[in-house]
Amino acid sequence: MPHETPLISTIVAGLVLAFVLGAIANRLRMPPLVGYLIAGVVVGPYTPGFVADAELATELSEIGVILLMFGVGLHFSLKDLLSVRAITIPGAVAQIGGATLLGLGLALLMGWSVGAGLIFGLALSVASTVVLLKALQDRRLIDSERGRIAVGWLIVEDLAMVLALVLIPAIASVSGASEAELHDPFVSFVERTLNTELGIVGILAVTVVKIAAFVGCMLVIGRRLIPLVLHATAHTGSRELFRLAVLAIALGVAAGAAYLFGVSLALGAFFAGMILSESELSHRAAQESLPLRDAFAVLFFVSVGMLFDPWTLVNNPLPVLATLFIILIGKSVFAFLIVVAFKRPVGTALTISASLAQIGEFSFILAALGVGLGILPPEGRDLILAGAIISIILNPAMFWGIDIIRPMLEGRFRLQPAGPVEPSFADATLTGLDVTPDGPVTRQPVPDHVPSPQDEDIEKTSAPTRLIGHTIVVGYGRVGSVVSAGLKGRGEPFLVIEDAEGRINAARAEGIEVIVGNAASRGVLALANVEGARTAIVAIPNAFEAGQAVEQARRLNPAIRIIARAHSDEELSHLDHLGADTVIMGEREIGLGMLGWLDGSHEDAVAGREPPTTPGPEPVAAAILPEAEAPPSAVIAPVPAEPEPIMAPPASTFEPEAPPSSLTHSAAEPATADDGAVDLTPPEVVAMPAPPPVEPRAVLPGVDVPGLSPDPLVPPAPPLPVDVPVESADSIGPAEPVEDDTAAPRIPPVRSEPRDP
Structure with missing residues (x-):
């Protein structure tokens, strides 16, 4: 007789249906997570057919949350967390308070108690860890200033929810619930030891002490022990042991944080990753945990879908719409106003707003605890689940929407155009040219729209450049740093646009002029004098932001030559459509380079041409900088x-x-x-003897042309x-x-x- 295997059947049903429906959603140009959520509804208890084990699915999904937060911690140092504390702590607290008040007001309108309204409002105020991080990772914003603020905001929300989970039993005791004795075990131990009953203030103090103890333990003991264990495992040379060590550290620290200190599993895993990020093995650890992280994150969305009763949409349409209004509009407006009040860029405010316009796992925990203690009615849990499902589905549309309203909001932030600036000829030295201005030389005119320092991602004040006829390098990562080193070695005038603090410092340490901000901003491009630039090299890997930079640069300077990078044919077509003159796909160039090394003609293979039999007289400069696009400094x-x-x-x-x-x-x-x-x-x-007479031609400064063939005469x-x-x-x-x-x-x-x- 075959035995029951609920664990295997739940995993198989969840993953198979998620794959099928996710592929269909992707085919329909929708986010795959929509298919994952529908897969959960299909295998849930509220639809006919196979019913998976909801409790097992929920526990399996926690593994995905743990691994996801562990991976984020690997790319998020303690320095990054502290660098954004000035906005994340007051901002997250204010946003939680505002959303909770909105939820409380809706609950009172529906005739619920104050305690039920507080739990309902708290559940609507906290965003989903998985959804927020997945949205940032898909857009490659984790390492940006916006990403650091969003993740720091999320950490503060998690800490606040930990306090809420401890305080809910105290709220239940005030409201006279029958299960009010369900206290945290550590709190109960303190009460027995002191032979007194702790009030709300006492419970809050104990919770803060526990969180502080966990953080101190991780900083003192974990910072030494975790890297030591991982390094010792790496020296064994066994890839299997290393992968197992990564999983053991992530899951072990998360579980220990939850059971010993009462913090969430996600928060414990995040601190484990953050401690390990200081090790040189952090990138390898992230690679080893990536496959399992993605698989279990899918199960999280399946488990959320299993909790949803579709009939809620039919039975309570108006409360569902009101709940969605609080999640999508109320929270977003609060977050936007808070970020702008802290004088952060509009782009950062919009990103934070879209990231927080959904609810997730903590909302489900709060709803379940509230219903279990008899504070929150079952209708409240259904509204929370409905709001979570729909807001998660609509979250990608929120990011699409901010791209539409962003230009309109940018127009409200203007800066007075700068006066004439005398350029530095030392910065734009022209080889072989006698440049003698007849009078005062002024900069190129600035564009009509110059945003204020709060516009876009101008995180620090940057002075306008004094370069003319220069090259603009967008991004100082692996590609941009190589390009910059080459330009610097050739003595060509150039500058870098970058918004990551570490890369900004690295570029300035090399003596490179840096404009701080996002190259998709008209204001940043104005500071870089894009109208007077000769070439723009867009070296950032994010095709979406690269496309915005290409589009803005082409709009401000139609004659500029733009070179961009791509990772796929789709990105290549996208950048070419937006105005890039040349798009280089790294994978293709690697393949051509390998073929070139096989026949000894690497340069010709990379250029995509057959090796010439005789050197031609055509100057290389004509291919690099066509005469129609000669720099302003050419004569x-x-x-x-x-x-x-x-x-x-x-x-x-x-x-x-x-x-x-x-x-x-x-x-x-x-x-x-x-x-x-x-x-x-x-x-x-x-x-x-001189060659035959030639016609007038444009002088191109500083171009060395190897291989010019001698005149046949x-x-x-x-x-x-x-x-x-x-x-x-x-x-x-x-x-x-x-x-x-x-x-x-x-x-x-x-x-x-x-x-x-």
């Missing part, structure tokens, strides 16, 4: 139709376009150039190193000595010729 230098005859020493005319092979060393004196020609006087250089000669002196606005510097005579010659600034139609 049109006419070249004389007939070159000057070659003079014997001591004087000669140096023609920068002459191929390196046509130059020989000899004594020379400074020579004069014709009108419009660039006057360059390198020491001891005599030009051999000039007899070949051994290449000699040539170094062209740099002319800036202030002085003409002598040529730098050539360190290696065998090195490839350095070509003077190239004058790119328009391609034939």
Whole structure:
């Protein structure tokens, strides 16, 4: 006779149905979690057919919550938590208070008691850990300033709910409930020891002491013990043991925090991850826990769906709508006003508002406890569940909605345009050009809309840049730092736009100019002088924010050249549609690079072309910076139709376009150039017969073009190193000595010729 297996049947039914319905939801362009919730309704007790074990599903879902909070803690240091305490503590408390008052008012209108109204309001005030973190992770906001504030806000809410769970029995005793003796075991122990009954103030004090004891224990003991155990396991070389150690630490600390200190499982797991984040093994630990975390997080949504009675929507439509109004509108408005009151950016306020516009696991716990103690009527639990289900389904739409109203709110925050700024020619040195302004030089005009420092994500005050004809690098992560190092090595003027504090400090430590903020903001781009920039390199991995940055940059400067990165064909098409000139997909470039190494032509493979049989004369600069998109600092230098005859020493005319092979060393004196020609006087250089006359072309500053083929009319000669002196606005510097005579010659600034139609 086959034995019953409720655990296996619950897991199988939950995961299989979640997969099928989640795939259908994804096909319909809806979030997969909608399918997960519907799967829970299908296997729940309120629909016909198979009924899964709701208690087992709830316990299994707790594992997903634990692993999710553990993963967040791995990317969230104690320093990050303390850095946002000034807004998260008062903000979360004020938001909880406002939402609780709204819930209390609705409860009183429905004829419930004050105690029931308080529990109902508290249940509506706290957001779901899983939903909030999943929304931030999907949008890659966890490591941003907005993400840190949202997670810190969530931690304060969890701590407040821990206090609420302890105080609910005290509320029950005041209201005379029959099960008021159900106190926390530790509180009961203190009462027996002191031979007195603790009131609400005493219970609150004991709870605060327990939480403080847990935090102190983690900081003193856990900070030393947890990394030590994980490092010892890693040195064994066993991947299985390491994965098991990660799970044991996450689940063990969470369970210990709940049983010994009375804090939530999620909070205990978060502190375990945060302690481990200081170890260099934190990224590996996050990778090992990722598969299990996602699987059990799915079971959380299934368990929520199992608690929902669809008939509630039919029997109580108006109370359901009122509950949804509090969750979606009331909480969001409170959160937005609170964040703006703390003078945070509008983008941050909108993100926090959308993140908190739902309720979840703590709401279910509060509702179950309230019904069990006889304080909250069963109708209240049904309204809470209905509000949770619908708000979770609508939460992605809230994020979509803030993208629509964001420009309208941005228009309310304006800044007076800055006056004329004299640019620093030292910052925008032009190689091979004689830049002598006739009078005071002013910056490019600022755009019509310049947001205030509270607009967008300008977390710190940034002065407008004084660069012109520069490159803007968006993001200073793994890609942006490499690009910045290359630009710095080439001596090109550039700046970085970044909003992560650690990366800002790292860039400034390298002497790089940084504009603090989000590149999707018009105000931030105005500070970076996007209208006077030559190129924008969008190096951030988030395709959504990258698209916003590309769109804004293209709108403010239609002539700017934009290069972006992508991870998939969909992202590539998205960025190309928004105005990027070149989109580089990392995975494709890696594959082409590997193929290139196989046949020894790495550069040609990466460029997507066959190796040429003979080097062509087309300048590389024409591909990098087309003439139509020449920088504002470029000049049109006419070249004389007939070159000057070659003079014997001591004087000669140096023609920068002459191929390196046509130059020989000899004594020379400074020579004069014709009108419009660039006057360059390198020491001891005599030009051999000049090439045929060329038409006027745009001078591109600071471009070295390797591999220029010699003119076929000039007899070949051994290449000699040539170094062209740099002319800036202030002085003409002598040529730098050539360190290696065998090195490839350095070509003077190239004058790119328009391609034939």
